[in-house]
Amino acid sequence: MLRHVTFFSVRKYFSDIWRALLTATQGLRITIRHLLRKKVTRQYPERKNEYILPERARNRLYVNMDDCIGCDKCARACPVDCIEIETVKSVPGEDLGITTRNAKKKSLWVTRFDIDMAKCCYCSLCVWPCPTECIVMTEVFEFAEDKRENLIYHFATMDKAEANEHNANWKKWEVEANAMRARQAAERAAGVAAQQQASTPSAQPAVKPPPFAAKPAVKPPPFKARENPKE
Numbered sequence: 001m002l003r004h005v006t007f008f009s010v011r012k013y014f015s016d017i018w019r020a021l022l023t024a025t026q027g028l029r030i031t032i033r034h035l036l037r038k039k040v041t042r043q044y045p046e047r048k049n050e051y052i053l054p055e056r057a058r059n060r061l062y063v064n065m066d067d068c069i070g071c072d073k074c075a076r077a078c079p080v081d082c083i084e085i086e087t088v089k090s091v092p093g094e095d096l097g098i099t100t101r102n103a104k105k106k107s108l109w110v111t112r113f114d115i116d117m118a119k120c121c122y123c124s125l126c127v128w129p130c131p132t133e134c135i136v137m138t139e140v141f142e143f144a145e146d147k148r149e150n151l152i153y154h155f156a157t158m159d160k161a162e163a164n165e166h167n168a169n170w171k172k173w174e175v176e177a178n179a180m181r182a183r184q185a186a187e188r189a190a191g192v193a194a195q196q197q198a199s200t201p202s203a204q205p206a207v208k209p210p211p212f213a214a215k216p217a218v219k220p221p222p223f224k225a226r227e228n229p230k231e
């Protein structure tokens, strides 16, 4: 056995040990470098208040319903259809106020505004098209729930009864407006018909020729016998 322990095999043995140490050191170089740097790890949740979120962080959405005009642009931009909006038109005379950002006049009652945050992919595409900037990404990033339905956020501020009332108002007004439009159309049609009748050349009134007046019979003067010149 000892016959095989030569100088070369001992040298290889120690060179392998050296290579193993060198490789391990190379592998640990990054780890060793980070050991000497300032710590960047933050303790969560103990020290979460120290977090400074990036300016464009994407977290939980919020809608300021006072400024929402119900235009549906956010819902149409959403790639996963997680925004549901229902609106009712206001009737003339109802004042819904104006938006704070750009003084847009509101004309729709927003009876439903739901966002399903369980479906949301945090793309922020709903935020950019909003004309009144009332849908925003907040800094709230902790909103875990143990039930999926709790992740559907209802932002509409009116209850079911109020929504039904606005709906009924609009339907009533629409029926009245349709009836008025029909009446006006009928009146216009009648006016046009009367105008046409007045402008068509009417048949000449039958002028009765004066009754044939027979020429007065001019009676020849009574025959007067010629006087006999010989007499």
Ligand code: SF4
Pocket (backbone or CB within 6 Å): 061, 077, 078, 079, 080, 081, 082, 083, 115, 119, 120, 121, 122, 123, 124, 125, 126, 127
């Ligand atoms: S962030 Fe994207 S996925 Fe989420 S509601 Fe807005 S548009 Fe939809």
Ligand code: SF4
Pocket (backbone or CB within 6 Å): 063, 067, 068, 069, 070, 071, 072, 073, 074, 075, 085, 129, 130, 131, 132, 133, 134, 135
């Ligand atoms: S885009 Fe803005 S104003 Fe329009 S429905 Fe959405 S949140 Fe409301």
